[in-house]
Amino acid sequence: MKHWLTDLLNFVFPATCHVCEGKLAPHERFVCTKCLAELPRSGYHRRPLNPIEERLAGKFPFERATGHFLYNRNAPISTIIQDMKYRHYPGIGQMLGRIAAEELFPSGFFNDIDVIIPVPMHFIKQAIRGYNQTHHIAKGISDATGIPVSLALKAIRPHRTQTSLSHQQRLSNTSDIFSVPDPQEYAGKGILLVDDVCTTGSTLCSAGKAITGSIPSAHVSVFTLGVTF
Structure with a gap:
């Protein structure tokens, strides 16, 4: 029926x-x-010190980083990501996360990754939106790789959307907004930090600092669905 x-x-x-x-x-x-x-793929996972790694370099220790689809506001990927984030299509995130992971898997990008941690939303913002799109991207990666998803990272205060902010405003907006309540569970683990789009990298830096500051023995890698160029 x-x-x-x-x-x-x-x-x-x-x-x-x-x-x-x-x-x-x-x-x-x-x-x-x-x-x-x-949809244009960046191929950054094949490039040492690629543009996303350059943005994060020196901000927190990480193993490797990539953004899978090249992103700009006038490109089709922008329409898809806007629908995913703001028009109640979280399933797009899971689909694209799975596709990206399937394309990356043969390269060994996920080697030594034990757990996938999506960048979280503050609970008020998530209650308003109804979901965290980054969690759905992480679930798509998990579908393709079998690596479990953990909500170990928490947003401890709300912050404004980053879209219209300058670089300095983005840094202030994302400073000290994340924490890891139970760091001992992830000691020595390979962690994949996942976000939707990397522009300046300020959100990823704040999240990466929270993880590596709380879990010094963790080995962090970074994946974003889109990356500006």
């Missing part, structure tokens, strides 16, 4: 691609195969 109703709804209200608005095939979700293939 449930499948019959789903088929009927898809016939009356067919799902469309969030980029080209064409009708999706039955096996496609959110983005058609053509538009998904055309």
Whole structure:
């Protein structure tokens, strides 16, 4: 009965691609195969001291870092990420996280990673939005790799959205906003810190400092779905 109703709804209200608005095939979700293939990949995981690593260098100790899709406000990836964050499509995050992880997996990027930790939202902001999109990205990576997701990192105070802030404002906005309540559970672990988009890297730096400051023996790597260039 449930499948019959789903088929009927898809016939009356067919799902469309969030980029080209064409009708999706039955096996496609959110983005058609053509538009998904055309999203520009950064290839940063193959580049030593790539641009995202340069942004984080010297801010906190990390093993490696990458942003998978090249991001700018006028590109299709921007539309997809905006829909994921602000238009109640958290499933986009899980889908893109899984796809990115499948593409990265053969490179060994996830070697020695024991746990995936998404950058958290303050509970008030998450209650308003209804979900944390970064958690869904982390779940997609977990789907592809089998590495568990942990909500070990907590946001201890709210902060403004970063979109319209200057670099200095971003640093002030994200200073000392995260904590790790139970650091002993992650001593010596390989941690993958996950966020949606890296622009200046200020949020990642604050999160990375909180993790490495609380768990000095942890080995942190960084993944973001999008990265500005």
